Amino acid sequence: MSLVQEKQIAITVVSRAANLAQSVFKKLVNAETVTKKDKSPVTVADYSCQSLISLLLSKAYPNDPIVGEEDAKDLRQPTDESKQLKNRVVDLVNAELSKPQAAGEADDLELGVTRSETELLDAIDRGTFEGSAKGRMWCLDPIDGTKGFLRGGQYAVCLALLIEGKVELGVIACPNLPVDPSKPDGPRGVVFGAIKGQGAFQRPISETNGPLSKISMNSITKESIAQASFCESVESGHSSQGDSANIAKELNITKEPVRMDSQAKYCSISRGDGDIYLRLPVSASYEEKIWDHAPGRLLVAEAGGKVTDIHNKDLDFSLGRTLKNNKGVIVAHESIHGDVIKAVQKVLNVA
Protein backbone atom coordinates (compact mmCIF):
# COMPACT_ATOMS: atom_id res chain seq x y z
CA MET A 1 0.00 0.00 0.00
CA SER A 2 1.37 3.47 -0.87
CA LEU A 3 1.87 6.24 1.68
CA VAL A 4 -0.80 8.25 -0.15
CA GLN A 5 -3.39 5.49 0.48
CA GLU A 6 -2.14 5.23 4.06
CA LYS A 7 -2.62 8.96 4.42
CA GLN A 8 -6.27 8.64 3.33
CA ILE A 9 -6.80 5.91 5.94
CA ALA A 10 -5.08 7.94 8.65
CA ILE A 11 -7.14 11.04 7.82
CA THR A 12 -10.37 9.02 7.86
CA VAL A 13 -9.74 7.37 11.22
CA VAL A 14 -8.45 10.53 12.90
CA SER A 15 -11.35 12.61 11.55
CA ARG A 16 -13.84 10.01 12.81
CA ALA A 17 -12.22 10.16 16.25
CA ALA A 18 -12.32 13.95 16.16
CA ASN A 19 -16.09 13.81 15.47
CA LEU A 20 -16.48 11.46 18.41
CA ALA A 21 -14.41 13.76 20.67
CA GLN A 22 -16.50 16.76 19.61
CA SER A 23 -19.71 14.92 20.46
CA VAL A 24 -18.35 13.98 23.89
CA PHE A 25 -17.04 17.47 24.48
CA LYS A 26 -20.51 18.95 24.07
CA LYS A 27 -21.93 16.66 26.76
CA LEU A 28 -18.95 15.97 29.01
CA VAL A 29 -19.80 15.75 32.66
CA ASN A 30 -17.38 15.30 35.52
CA ALA A 31 -18.43 11.70 36.09
CA GLU A 32 -16.83 10.90 32.76
CA THR A 33 -13.39 11.99 33.87
CA VAL A 34 -11.17 9.81 35.96
CA THR A 35 -7.74 10.47 37.38
CA LYS A 36 -4.98 8.03 36.57
CA LYS A 37 -2.37 6.90 39.07
CA ASP A 38 0.13 9.49 37.76
CA LYS A 39 -2.56 12.13 38.51
CA SER A 40 -3.20 13.00 34.84
CA PRO A 41 -6.88 13.19 33.85
CA VAL A 42 -8.39 10.75 31.38
CA THR A 43 -11.89 11.03 29.93
CA VAL A 44 -14.31 8.79 28.06
CA ALA A 45 -13.05 10.58 24.95
CA ASP A 46 -9.46 9.35 25.49
CA TYR A 47 -10.56 5.72 25.74
CA SER A 48 -13.16 5.98 22.99
CA CYS A 49 -10.85 7.60 20.46
CA GLN A 50 -8.08 5.07 21.13
CA SER A 51 -10.59 2.23 20.73
CA LEU A 52 -12.03 3.63 17.50
CA ILE A 53 -8.68 4.39 15.87
CA SER A 54 -6.99 1.12 16.93
CA LEU A 55 -9.97 -0.90 15.75
CA LEU A 56 -10.09 0.75 12.33
CA LEU A 57 -6.31 0.57 11.93
CA SER A 58 -6.39 -3.13 12.72
CA LYS A 59 -8.86 -3.63 9.84
CA ALA A 60 -6.41 -2.03 7.42
CA TYR A 61 -3.15 -3.26 9.00
CA PRO A 62 -3.77 -6.35 11.14
CA ASN A 63 -0.04 -6.87 11.74
CA ASP A 64 1.06 -3.35 12.59
CA PRO A 65 1.80 -2.67 16.27
CA ILE A 66 0.44 0.47 17.93
CA VAL A 67 2.05 2.62 20.61
CA GLY A 68 -0.97 4.31 22.17
CA GLU A 69 -1.20 6.41 25.31
CA GLU A 70 -4.06 4.53 26.98
CA ASP A 71 -4.82 0.96 28.04
CA ALA A 72 -8.11 -0.65 29.06
CA LYS A 73 -7.02 -1.81 32.54
CA ASP A 74 -9.24 0.68 34.38
CA LEU A 75 -12.23 -0.16 32.15
CA ARG A 76 -11.95 -3.86 32.96
CA GLN A 77 -12.30 -3.40 36.76
CA PRO A 78 -15.41 -4.91 38.38
CA THR A 79 -16.46 -1.60 40.02
CA ASP A 80 -19.64 0.33 39.18
CA GLU A 81 -17.59 3.36 38.14
CA SER A 82 -15.56 1.24 35.70
CA LYS A 83 -18.63 -0.44 34.25
CA GLN A 84 -20.32 2.91 33.72
CA LEU A 85 -17.26 4.28 31.96
CA LYS A 86 -16.89 1.14 29.85
CA ASN A 87 -20.55 1.20 28.76
CA ARG A 88 -20.23 4.83 27.76
CA VAL A 89 -17.07 4.07 25.73
CA VAL A 90 -18.81 1.18 23.94
CA ASP A 91 -21.86 3.36 23.15
CA LEU A 92 -19.78 6.26 21.88
CA VAL A 93 -17.50 4.17 19.66
CA ASN A 94 -20.41 2.21 18.21
CA ALA A 95 -22.35 5.43 17.54
CA GLU A 96 -19.42 6.68 15.45
CA LEU A 97 -18.67 3.30 13.82
CA SER A 98 -22.29 2.84 12.75
CA LYS A 99 -22.26 5.98 10.59
CA PRO A 100 -21.94 4.84 6.97
CA GLN A 101 -18.85 5.58 4.93
CA ALA A 102 -18.98 9.14 3.56
CA ALA A 103 -17.64 10.37 0.21
CA GLY A 104 -13.88 10.80 0.47
CA GLU A 105 -13.43 8.41 3.40
CA ALA A 106 -11.05 5.46 2.98
CA ASP A 107 -12.41 2.11 1.75
CA ASP A 108 -11.92 -1.24 3.51
CA LEU A 109 -12.42 0.03 7.06
CA GLU A 110 -15.82 -1.64 7.42
CA LEU A 111 -17.44 1.64 8.42
CA GLY A 112 -21.15 1.35 9.20
CA VAL A 113 -20.75 -1.75 11.44
CA THR A 114 -20.89 -1.83 15.26
CA ARG A 115 -18.54 -4.00 17.39
CA SER A 116 -18.74 -6.06 20.55
CA GLU A 117 -17.52 -4.80 23.93
CA THR A 118 -14.66 -7.32 23.83
CA GLU A 119 -13.48 -6.11 20.43
CA LEU A 120 -13.58 -2.49 21.56
CA LEU A 121 -11.65 -3.08 24.79
CA ASP A 122 -9.13 -5.31 23.02
CA ALA A 123 -8.65 -2.55 20.45
CA ILE A 124 -7.63 -0.15 23.25
CA ASP A 125 -5.10 -2.69 24.51
CA ARG A 126 -3.54 -2.97 21.06
CA GLY A 127 -1.86 0.31 21.99
CA THR A 128 0.44 -1.25 24.59
CA PHE A 129 3.33 -1.92 22.17
CA GLU A 130 6.67 -0.94 23.68
CA GLY A 131 8.02 0.75 20.56
CA SER A 132 10.84 -0.31 18.26
CA ALA A 133 13.57 0.85 15.89
CA LYS A 134 12.56 -1.90 13.45
CA GLY A 135 9.70 -2.24 10.99
CA ARG A 136 6.38 -0.42 11.01
CA MET A 137 4.48 0.95 14.00
CA TRP A 138 1.71 3.47 14.59
CA CYS A 139 1.94 6.02 17.33
CA LEU A 140 -1.34 7.30 18.78
CA ASP A 141 -2.39 10.00 21.22
CA PRO A 142 -6.20 9.70 21.18
CA ILE A 143 -6.75 13.03 22.98
CA ASP A 144 -3.61 15.09 23.33
CA GLY A 145 -4.12 18.01 25.69
CA THR A 146 -6.81 16.42 27.87
CA LYS A 147 -6.56 19.43 30.18
CA GLY A 148 -7.28 21.69 27.20
CA PHE A 149 -10.20 19.45 26.25
CA LEU A 150 -11.61 19.82 29.76
CA ARG A 151 -11.13 23.58 29.89
CA GLY A 152 -12.64 24.22 26.44
CA GLY A 153 -9.26 25.04 24.90
CA GLN A 154 -7.22 23.25 22.28
CA TYR A 155 -6.86 19.48 22.06
CA ALA A 156 -5.83 17.16 19.27
CA VAL A 157 -6.26 13.60 17.98
CA CYS A 158 -2.78 12.54 16.85
CA LEU A 159 -1.57 9.62 14.74
CA ALA A 160 1.78 8.87 13.07
CA LEU A 161 3.24 6.00 11.07
CA LEU A 162 6.86 5.21 11.87
CA ILE A 163 9.05 2.96 9.75
CA GLU A 164 12.48 1.92 11.07
CA GLY A 165 12.08 4.49 13.87
CA LYS A 166 11.44 7.43 11.51
CA VAL A 167 8.15 9.30 11.12
CA GLU A 168 6.87 8.78 7.56
CA LEU A 169 3.28 9.98 7.93
CA GLY A 170 1.56 12.21 10.47
CA VAL A 171 -2.06 13.29 10.90
CA ILE A 172 -3.45 15.59 13.61
CA ALA A 173 -7.07 16.69 14.00
CA CYS A 174 -7.76 19.81 16.07
CA PRO A 175 -11.54 20.03 16.63
CA ASN A 176 -11.32 23.42 18.34
CA LEU A 177 -8.87 25.23 16.06
CA PRO A 178 -10.42 27.86 13.75
CA VAL A 179 -10.47 26.76 10.12
CA ASP A 180 -9.38 30.26 9.16
CA PRO A 181 -7.00 31.79 11.71
CA SER A 182 -8.06 35.29 10.66
CA LYS A 183 -11.63 34.41 11.75
CA PRO A 184 -11.25 33.18 15.34
CA ASP A 185 -15.04 33.19 15.76
CA GLY A 186 -15.64 31.34 12.49
CA PRO A 187 -16.00 27.56 11.95
CA ARG A 188 -13.66 25.30 13.91
CA GLY A 189 -12.16 21.86 13.33
CA VAL A 190 -9.13 21.28 11.12
CA VAL A 191 -7.25 18.12 10.15
CA PHE A 192 -3.55 18.45 9.32
CA GLY A 193 -1.32 15.90 7.64
CA ALA A 194 2.11 15.33 6.18
CA ILE A 195 3.99 12.66 4.29
CA LYS A 196 7.79 12.68 4.43
CA GLY A 197 9.10 14.50 1.37
CA GLN A 198 5.63 15.44 0.11
CA GLY A 199 4.67 18.53 2.11
CA ALA A 200 2.13 19.48 4.76
CA PHE A 201 -1.56 20.24 4.28
CA GLN A 202 -4.81 21.02 6.08
CA ARG A 203 -8.54 20.60 5.51
CA PRO A 204 -11.68 21.26 7.58
CA ILE A 205 -12.53 18.03 9.46
CA SER A 206 -16.14 18.12 8.26
CA GLU A 207 -15.22 18.23 4.54
CA THR A 208 -14.43 14.54 4.08
CA ASN A 209 -14.39 14.95 0.31
CA GLY A 210 -12.85 18.43 0.24
CA PRO A 211 -9.45 19.36 -1.16
CA LEU A 212 -6.31 19.38 0.98
CA SER A 213 -4.58 22.76 0.96
CA LYS A 214 -0.84 23.01 1.24
CA ILE A 215 0.48 24.89 4.25
CA SER A 216 3.87 26.33 5.15
CA MET A 217 5.51 28.18 7.99
CA ASN A 218 6.07 31.93 7.79
CA SER A 219 9.37 32.73 6.16
CA ILE A 220 11.35 34.58 8.73
CA THR A 221 14.97 35.67 8.77
CA LYS A 222 17.63 36.52 11.34
CA GLU A 223 16.81 40.19 10.68
CA SER A 224 13.08 39.79 11.35
CA ILE A 225 13.36 37.42 14.30
CA ALA A 226 12.34 40.16 16.78
CA GLN A 227 8.90 40.21 15.07
CA ALA A 228 8.42 36.47 15.64
CA SER A 229 5.74 35.12 17.93
CA PHE A 230 6.15 31.97 19.95
CA CYS A 231 3.82 29.48 21.53
CA GLU A 232 4.12 27.27 24.57
CA SER A 233 2.04 25.07 26.89
CA VAL A 234 -0.74 26.52 28.99
CA GLU A 235 0.49 24.22 31.77
CA SER A 236 3.55 25.73 33.46
CA GLY A 237 4.35 22.22 34.71
CA HIS A 238 4.87 21.04 31.11
CA SER A 239 7.24 23.79 29.92
CA SER A 240 9.15 26.45 31.83
CA GLN A 241 7.43 29.75 31.08
CA GLY A 242 10.08 31.74 32.98
CA ASP A 243 12.86 30.34 30.76
CA SER A 244 10.85 31.03 27.60
CA ALA A 245 10.36 34.67 28.65
CA ASN A 246 14.13 35.02 29.05
CA ILE A 247 14.76 33.36 25.67
CA ALA A 248 12.27 35.76 24.04
CA LYS A 249 14.14 38.68 25.63
CA GLU A 250 17.44 37.32 24.33
CA LEU A 251 15.93 37.30 20.80
CA ASN A 252 14.40 40.79 21.26
CA ILE A 253 10.92 39.28 20.84
CA THR A 254 8.34 41.52 22.49
CA LYS A 255 5.06 39.78 21.56
CA GLU A 256 3.38 37.94 24.41
CA PRO A 257 3.58 34.13 24.10
CA VAL A 258 0.53 32.32 22.72
CA ARG A 259 -0.34 29.58 25.20
CA MET A 260 -2.25 26.56 23.99
CA ASP A 261 -2.58 22.91 24.88
CA SER A 262 -1.65 19.89 22.77
CA GLN A 263 0.01 19.37 19.38
CA ALA A 264 -2.24 22.15 18.07
CA LYS A 265 0.95 24.18 18.70
CA TYR A 266 2.79 22.25 15.97
CA CYS A 267 -0.23 22.70 13.68
CA SER A 268 -0.64 26.40 14.20
CA ILE A 269 3.00 27.26 13.55
CA SER A 270 3.03 24.93 10.52
CA ARG A 271 0.41 27.12 8.86
CA GLY A 272 2.02 30.39 9.97
CA ASP A 273 -0.21 31.38 12.90
CA GLY A 274 3.00 31.67 14.93
CA ASP A 275 6.72 31.10 14.39
CA ILE A 276 8.42 29.33 17.29
CA TYR A 277 7.36 26.58 19.72
CA LEU A 278 9.40 26.22 22.90
CA ARG A 279 9.01 23.23 25.22
CA LEU A 280 11.53 23.73 27.99
CA PRO A 281 12.14 21.07 30.63
CA VAL A 282 10.66 21.75 34.04
CA SER A 283 11.76 18.53 35.68
CA ALA A 284 15.08 16.85 34.87
CA SER A 285 13.52 13.40 35.07
CA TYR A 286 10.54 13.83 32.67
CA GLU A 287 10.86 11.91 29.40
CA GLU A 288 8.69 13.26 26.57
CA LYS A 289 6.34 10.63 25.10
CA ILE A 290 6.69 9.72 21.42
CA TRP A 291 2.93 10.14 20.83
CA ASP A 292 3.17 13.77 21.97
CA HIS A 293 5.57 14.68 19.15
CA ALA A 294 5.69 12.16 16.28
CA PRO A 295 3.10 13.64 13.89
CA GLY A 296 3.85 17.25 14.91
CA ARG A 297 7.54 16.83 14.19
CA LEU A 298 6.88 15.65 10.61
CA LEU A 299 4.21 18.30 9.99
CA VAL A 300 6.61 21.11 10.94
CA ALA A 301 9.50 19.62 8.95
CA GLU A 302 7.29 19.38 5.87
CA ALA A 303 6.15 22.97 6.34
CA GLY A 304 9.71 24.34 6.32
CA GLY A 305 10.61 24.05 9.98
CA LYS A 306 13.20 22.29 12.08
CA VAL A 307 12.54 20.36 15.30
CA THR A 308 15.29 19.44 17.77
CA ASP A 309 15.72 19.18 21.50
CA ILE A 310 17.47 21.84 23.62
CA HIS A 311 20.84 20.22 22.78
CA ASN A 312 20.07 20.66 19.05
CA LYS A 313 19.71 16.88 18.65
CA ASP A 314 17.05 15.34 16.38
CA LEU A 315 14.18 13.71 18.25
CA ASP A 316 14.85 9.96 18.37
CA PHE A 317 11.60 7.97 18.11
CA SER A 318 13.32 4.59 17.97
CA LEU A 319 14.02 4.06 21.68
CA GLY A 320 10.66 2.86 22.99
CA ARG A 321 7.63 4.79 24.24
CA THR A 322 9.61 7.87 25.28
CA LEU A 323 12.17 10.23 23.77
CA LYS A 324 14.67 9.11 26.38
CA ASN A 325 17.68 10.62 24.58
CA ASN A 326 16.16 14.09 24.24
CA LYS A 327 15.38 16.99 26.56
CA GLY A 328 12.73 19.56 25.67
CA VAL A 329 11.66 20.46 22.14
CA ILE A 330 12.64 23.54 20.10
CA VAL A 331 10.71 24.26 16.91
CA ALA A 332 11.35 27.10 14.46
CA HIS A 333 11.68 27.84 10.75
CA GLU A 334 14.91 26.34 9.40
CA SER A 335 16.34 29.79 8.71
CA ILE A 336 16.20 30.89 12.36
CA HIS A 337 16.37 27.61 14.26
CA GLY A 338 20.13 28.04 14.88
CA ASP A 339 19.60 31.48 16.40
CA VAL A 340 16.78 30.21 18.61
CA ILE A 341 18.96 27.32 19.80
CA LYS A 342 21.80 29.73 20.66
CA ALA A 343 19.42 31.79 22.81
CA VAL A 344 17.96 28.63 24.42
CA GLN A 345 21.39 27.28 25.30
CA LYS A 346 22.56 30.62 26.70
CA VAL A 347 19.50 31.01 28.94
CA LEU A 348 19.45 27.36 30.06
CA ASN A 349 23.22 27.25 30.34
CA VAL A 350 23.51 24.06 28.30
CA ALA A 351 25.35 23.16 25.07
Ligand SMILES: Nc1ncnc2c1ncn2[C@@H]1O[C@H](COP(=O)(O)O)[C@@H](O)[C@H]1OP(=O)(O)O
Ligand atom coordinates in the same frame (compact mmCIF):
# COMPACT_ATOMS: atom_id res chain seq x y z
N1 LIG B 1 6.44 17.33 33.25
C1 LIG B 1 6.02 17.34 32.00
N2 LIG B 1 6.77 17.94 31.04
C2 LIG B 1 6.36 17.95 29.76
N3 LIG B 1 5.18 17.39 29.32
C3 LIG B 1 4.41 16.77 30.22
C4 LIG B 1 4.78 16.72 31.60
N4 LIG B 1 3.82 16.03 32.27
C5 LIG B 1 2.90 15.66 31.35
N5 LIG B 1 3.24 16.11 30.12
C6 LIG B 1 2.53 15.87 28.85
O1 LIG B 1 2.30 17.05 28.15
C7 LIG B 1 1.29 16.78 27.19
C8 LIG B 1 0.45 17.97 26.99
O2 LIG B 1 1.28 18.98 26.58
P1 LIG B 1 0.81 20.47 26.45
O3 LIG B 1 1.02 21.13 27.77
O4 LIG B 1 1.71 20.97 25.38
O5 LIG B 1 -0.60 20.41 26.04
C9 LIG B 1 0.48 15.65 27.72
O6 LIG B 1 0.54 14.58 26.80
C10 LIG B 1 1.14 15.33 29.03
O7 LIG B 1 1.23 13.95 29.27
P2 LIG B 1 0.07 13.19 30.09
O8 LIG B 1 -1.07 13.10 29.12
O9 LIG B 1 0.70 11.88 30.37
O10 LIG B 1 -0.19 14.05 31.29
Ligand SMILES: [Mg+2]
Ligand atom coordinates in the same frame (compact mmCIF):
# COMPACT_ATOMS: atom_id res chain seq x y z
MG1 LIG C 1 -0.53 13.88 24.94
